[in-house]
Amino acid sequence: MSTTTGIPDGSLLPPRPRLPVPRPEIAALPLYSRALGLGTTTWVASSNESSVPPSKVVQDAMAASAAGLNRYPSLYGDELVDAIGRRLGLSDEQVTAGAGSLPLLQQLLTAYTGPGTEVVHAWRSYEAYPILIGVAGASSVGVALDSGHRHRLDAMAAAITERTKAVIVCNPNNPTGTTVTHDELLRFLSRVPRDVLVVLDEAYREFSQPERDETSLLPTFPNLVILRTFSKAYGLAGARAGYLTAAPEIIRNLRASAPPFGLSRVAEAGAVAAWAEEELLSATVAAVVAERQFLTRELRIRGLDVPESGGNFVWIAMERAGELEQACVRHRVSVRAFDGDGVRVTIGGRPATQAVLDAVDSYLGAPRGTE
The missing domain is CATH 3.90.1150.10 (Aspartate Aminotransferase, domain 1)
Known part of the structure; x- marks a missing residue:
C-alpha cells in the first residue's frame, strides 16, 4: 500500500491486459x-x-436536401413514415424508419432479447443474424433448411422454448432466394406464442412480386414485426434507409431505445422520392x-x-x-x-x-x- 496516497502499489496488483477487452460473446463473433x-x-x-443507379428525380431530391445539412433530420424519419403509412394504410404509430433494415433489427433485438434468451432463425439464412443476436447478448438457434433450401417452419416452431424471445423469418430467404407463402406464414404465426416476436425480414419482397401485403396481418398478430429496405429494389444501398412496421406498443419501445436522428436528411429525401416512383x-x-x-x-x-x-x-x-x-x-x-x-x-x-x-x-x- 502506498503510504502517501492510500492507493495500492501498482506492483502488487495482478497483471492487466495490454488492451481493453470486449465481452466474450463479442470477441467470439465472426466478421461479415x-x-x-x-x-x-x-x-x-x-x-x-x-x-x-437511382433516377434523376431521386438524385435531385437528395442533392437539394444537402442544403440543410447544418440542421438535424427529423427525429424518426417523419416525412418518410407518413408517406409509407398513407400507402400501406397504417398509422404513424405503426411505422418507424432508420438507416437501413439491419440497424432496425439490431434495435429490435437489443430491446427485446438479451443474455439468457434465444432467437430462432433458419440456417443457412442471412449471415448477419447470428452476429446481431450475439451483439444483443442472446443465443442464436439455427434451424436447418429443407432439401429444397426452404424454411422448415414446423421445425422452427418446435424449436421455440421458454427462453425464446424472437423468431426471424427471412422471406425471400437470403442467400437461397426461396420464399414462404402467405398461407405458410399464417399457419406459422398461429403456432408461435404471442409473447414471442416474429420478425419477418422482407428486404427482397419486391422481387418476389407478392399478391398480398403481409402488413394486413398486423392487427391479428400483434407480435409480428415486418422489416423492409430501400437498399435493394429502390437502388439506395449507399444511402442507408429502411423501415419497420409493427404494433404501436413495439414501435414506441423501439423509438424509446433508439439513438435519436437515426435517418439522415439525405437518405430520407432519397427514400421519399423513390417511394413515389411506383x-x-x-x-x-x-x-x-x-x-x-x-x-x-x-x-x-x-x-x-x-x-x-x-x-x-x-x-x-x-x-x-x-x-x-x-x-x-x-x-x-x-x-x-x-x-x-x-x-x-x-x-x-x-x-x-x-x-x-x-x-x-x-x-x-x-x-x-x-x-
Missing part, C-alpha cells in the same frame, strides 16, 4: 464476409445491390425478374442445383463454392461464396450474367453456348 475481387472486377454480383419500381423489378429467370434456366441446363428465387439473386447450391467464386473472379465478376453451402449471384445486366455463365463453364470444364 467479403467477396473476392472487389475493386478489381468489372461486374459486381456479390452484394445484392441494384445495378441501376412505375419505375415496377419496371426495375420486371427487368431483374426476367434476367433472373434467364440465369436460372441456363444454370439448370448445366446441371446445377438452383432453387426458384424470389430475390434479385440466384443461389447455386454446391460444396466447393470457393472454387466457383475464384473462377468468377477470373472472368471479372465478383460473387458471394459460402464454402460448403453455395454461391449467391446478384442479378445484373446481360454482360454480367454471361460472365458468370462463362465462369461456370470454365469451372465445370465443359463450355456450352447459351440459348
Whole structure:
C-alpha cells in the first residue's frame, strides 16, 4: 500500500491486459464476409445491390436536401413514415424508419432479447443474424433448411422454448432466394406464442412480386414485426434507409431505445422520392425478374442445383463454392461464396450474367453456348 496516497502499489496488483477487452460473446463473433475481387472486377454480383443507379428525380431530391445539412433530420424519419403509412394504410404509430433494415433489427433485438434468451432463425439464412443476436447478448438457434433450401417452419416452431424471445423469418430467404407463402406464414404465426416476436425480414419482397401485403396481418398478430429496405429494389444501398412496421406498443419501445436522428436528411429525401416512383419500381423489378429467370434456366441446363428465387439473386447450391467464386473472379465478376453451402449471384445486366455463365463453364470444364 502506498503510504502517501492510500492507493495500492501498482506492483502488487495482478497483471492487466495490454488492451481493453470486449465481452466474450463479442470477441467470439465472426466478421461479415467479403467477396473476392472487389475493386478489381468489372461486374459486381456479390452484394445484392441494384445495378441501376437511382433516377434523376431521386438524385435531385437528395442533392437539394444537402442544403440543410447544418440542421438535424427529423427525429424518426417523419416525412418518410407518413408517406409509407398513407400507402400501406397504417398509422404513424405503426411505422418507424432508420438507416437501413439491419440497424432496425439490431434495435429490435437489443430491446427485446438479451443474455439468457434465444432467437430462432433458419440456417443457412442471412449471415448477419447470428452476429446481431450475439451483439444483443442472446443465443442464436439455427434451424436447418429443407432439401429444397426452404424454411422448415414446423421445425422452427418446435424449436421455440421458454427462453425464446424472437423468431426471424427471412422471406425471400437470403442467400437461397426461396420464399414462404402467405398461407405458410399464417399457419406459422398461429403456432408461435404471442409473447414471442416474429420478425419477418422482407428486404427482397419486391422481387418476389407478392399478391398480398403481409402488413394486413398486423392487427391479428400483434407480435409480428415486418422489416423492409430501400437498399435493394429502390437502388439506395449507399444511402442507408429502411423501415419497420409493427404494433404501436413495439414501435414506441423501439423509438424509446433508439439513438435519436437515426435517418439522415439525405437518405430520407432519397427514400421519399423513390417511394413515389411506383412505375419505375415496377419496371426495375420486371427487368431483374426476367434476367433472373434467364440465369436460372441456363444454370439448370448445366446441371446445377438452383432453387426458384424470389430475390434479385440466384443461389447455386454446391460444396466447393470457393472454387466457383475464384473462377468468377477470373472472368471479372465478383460473387458471394459460402464454402460448403453455395454461391449467391446478384442479378445484373446481360454482360454480367454471361460472365458468370462463362465462369461456370470454365469451372465445370465443359463450355456450352447459351440459348
